[in-house]
Amino acid sequence: CFPKTSYGRPVLGFVETVQKIDDKTLRQYFQKHYHAGTTCLVIVGDVDSKDALALATQKFGKMKKGTKSNIRKFKIANRATPATVFSGRDVTECHAQIAWPAFGVKHPEVPIWDLMCSSIGHGESGRLYQTLVKGKKSCLETQMDLVATVECGMATLTLQTEPEKFLTALTDATGLLAQCAEEGLKDREVERVKSALEAEVIAAKETVEGYARR
Numbered sequence: 001c002f003p004k005t006s007y008g009r010p011v012l013g014f015v016e017t018v019q020k021i022d023d024k025t026l027r028q029y030f031q032k033h034y035h036a037g038t039t040c041l042v043i044v045g046d047v048d049s050k051d052a053l054a055l056a057t058q059k060f061g062k063m064k065k066g067t068k069s070n071i072r073k074f075k076i077a078n079r080a081t082p083a084t085v086f087s088g089r090d091v092t093e094c095h096a097q098i099a100w101p102a103f104g105v106k107h108p109e110v111p112i113w114d115l116m117c118s119s120i121g122h123g124e125s126g127r128l129y130q131t132l133v134k135g136k137k138s139c140l141e142t143q144m145d146l147v148a149t150v151e152c153g154m155a156t157l158t159l160q161t162e163p164e165k166f167l168t169a170l171t172d173a174t175g176l177l178a179q180c181a182e183e184g185l186k187d188r189e190v191e192r193v194k195s196a197l198e199a200e201v202i203a204a205k206e207t208v209e210g211y212a213r214r
Contacts, residue, residue, distance in 0.1 A: 035066030093140065094166045095158070102146060102153030110148055113155060117144040118196070119189040120180055121157070127189065131176055132159075138169040 012018075041060065043052050103110050120127040121144020124134075132139040141160035147153060157177070161169040 031064075033069075035064040036060070037066035037068045039063065091163050094161050094163050096161075096166065096170070097156055097158045098170075099154050099156045102148060102155045104151050104153055105148040106150065107148075107153075110146075110153065113153070114146050114148075115190065115193060116180065116185065117146045117155060118193045119185050120144065120176075122193075122196075125192060127180070127186075128173070128176060132169060132172050136168075136172055138165050138172045142173070 039060075041056055043056070102113055121142065123129065126142075126144075128142045128144060132142050139159050139161045141158075143156075143158040145156045145158075147156070157173060159166075159169050159173060
């Protein structure tokens with residue numbers, strides 16, 4: 001899509017290009033393109049415009065000045081039908097997401113479901129990752145989440161694996177969930193979730209000046 005424009009380039013760049021970049025080139029690029037002339041500050045919300053301008057001036061007033069950049073315009077041809085682009089390549093990874101119904105957010109069992117998903121399915125220290133990725137090596141990445149609205153909810157299990165290991169990964173994951181349902185959560189798993197929540201609360205209290213950083 002968008003050939004011959006910057007929108008058609010990969011976000012992380014081409015491997016052969018990135019490998020040629022040295023420290024000097026990177027610094028020169030930063031000094032040339034990262035300045036007030038190429039910066040746009042957008043403020044949205046219930047704010048006082050004068051206070052917002054004063055704060056922006058205080059925080060960005062010392063930014064290096066530079067020539068205002070001109071955004072190059074490009075034409076997109078009008079089409080009567082959608083453009084179709086085909087790209088063929090070998091499948092190297094499989095992504096599967098399995099979901100099942102859960103309760104609405106006001107249901108008394110929602111905290112239990114949330115604790116389960118967080119304790120066994122979040123992070124590299126979770127039981128799901130440690131068992132399927134580190135232990136059995138049937139997955140490349142794992143994740144469990146809970147989404148709850150007023151009326152209903154949904155629990156999801158996400159697996160990233162190699163094509164030939166997909167069925168094994170699915171069997172391992174469902175077996176682990178069955179084990180958790182039968183044995184319950186371990187004390188250290190619950191404590192890990194409590195520590196993570198405490199860290200999130202502290203991070204949320206971070207001020208503009210940068211205090212209380214995690």
